[in-house]
Amino acid sequence: MAVLLSTKASTMEDWRDALLEVDPSLEIRLFPEAGNPAEIEAAVCWTAHDLGELRRYPNLKLLVSMGAGVDHLMRPPGPPPGVPVARLVDERLTQGMTEWVLLNVLRFHRQDPEYRAQQAARVWNELPAPDTARRRIGILGLGALGGDAARALVALGFPVMGWSRRPKQVPGVEAFHGEDGLAAMLARSDILVCLLPLTPETRGLLNADRLALLPRGAYLLNSARGGHMVAADVLAALDSGHLAGAALDVFEPEPLPPEHRLWAHPQVVLTPHAASITIPRSAAPQVVENIHRARAGLAPNNQVDLTAGY
Numbered sequence: 039m040a041v042l043l044s045t046k047a048s049t050m051e052d053w054r055d056a057l058l059e060v061d062p063s064l065e066i067r068l069f070p071e072a073g074n075p076a077e078i079e080a081a082v083c084w085t086a087h088d089l090g091e092l093r094r095y096p097n098l099k100l101l102v103s104m105g106a107g108v109d110h111l112m113r114p115p116g117p118p119p120g121v122p123v124a125r126l127v128d129e130r131l132t133q134g135m136t137e138w139v140l141l142n143v144l145r146f147h148r149q150d151p152e153y154r155a156q157q158a159a160r161v162w163n164e165l166p167a168p169d170t171a172r173r174r175i176g177i178l179g180l181g182a183l184g185g186d187a188a189r190a191l192v193a194l195g196f197p198v199m200g201w202s203r204r205p206k207q208v209p210g211v212e213a214f215h216g217e218d219g220l221a222a223m224l225a226r227s228d229i230l231v232c233l234l235p236l237t238p239e240t241r242g243l244l245n246a247d248r249l250a251l252l253p254r255g256a257y258l259l260n261s262a263r264g265g266h267m268v269a270a271d272v273l274a275a276l277d278s279g280h281l282a283g284a285a286l287d288v289f290e291p292e293p294l295p296p297e298h299r300l301w302a303h304p305q306v307v308l309t310p311h312a313a314s315i316t317i318p319r320s321a322a323p324q325v326v327e328n329i330h331r332a333r334a335g336l337a338p339n340n341q342v343d344l345t346a347g348y
Contacts, residue, residue: 044069056318100332124338134314142285176227179234224251235348236263261313264290
């Protein structure tokens with residue numbers, strides 16, 4: 039029985055080598071060279087091919103996402119019926135996301151855009167010192183990524199709030215949930231960080247109505263999915279000054295078209311969906327463990343609730 043690997047061509051061999059380093063006995067096939075469909079028992083995927091292809095494999099026991107998110111595997115036609123889906127919960131992936139959040143929270147908190155503008159104009163001017171204890175951070179999503187970022191921000195002395203669909207508790211974080219909780223947190227968030235999974239319920243969450251709830255002069259960070267935000271509404275909030283700035287790593291569509299206004303907006307810091315990239319050698323052990331669990335008839339670790347979408 040074989041494992042089908044499907045990802046960007048630039049990382050395909052790295053993933054194969056990392057999996058074989060953990061278990062040299064694995065037979066790994068690189069999409070589109072799947073061979074006999076009946077021999078594929080597990081598929082480790084990103085977005086390299088139509089999900090309908092997976093329905094050709096009658097003995098598929100496991101589908102593994104190569105990232106923390108699984109929205110790319112939830113698109114129609116979705117995973118084959120009855121096949122469990124596992125996502126990655128990887129320390130290196132989590133650390134990378136927390137680093138991106140800290141980088142951009144501190145960028146805005148410590149007035150980096152203003153000082154860069156002054157440097158370009160050759161202006162020597164000391165700005166009022168920011169007060170960490172008064173800069174309120176709101177985090178959308180308190181899962182593995184959001185929880186880790188929240189703890190890191192608490193350690194720096196920021197007052198941190200977090201919102202999730204269901205009640206969750208993170209030490210040192212003021213927790214909110216539900217629609218009323220969302221509105222309450224947004225109204226107090228000087229910097230808003232989106233780390234939610236993308237589901238039908240969270241798509242378009244960052245729209246004009248919700249952005250208007252933020253204090254004037256707030257900052258937005260989105261490294262979750264482009265589908266969480268209505269780009270036109272974010273641009274309008276930036277143009278009006280309601281948002282003082284935004285750090286954006288994810289977009290719809292991707293790549294972001296060259297003519298899109300976000301590229302050149304002076305209040306936007308833009309990165310190409312690179313906030314945190316899965317490192318194959320770090321993630322491979324848990325992928326191999328889940329392959330072994332599937333062979334033994336066990337449920338995978340970090341199994342996705344297909345109804346909830348994460």
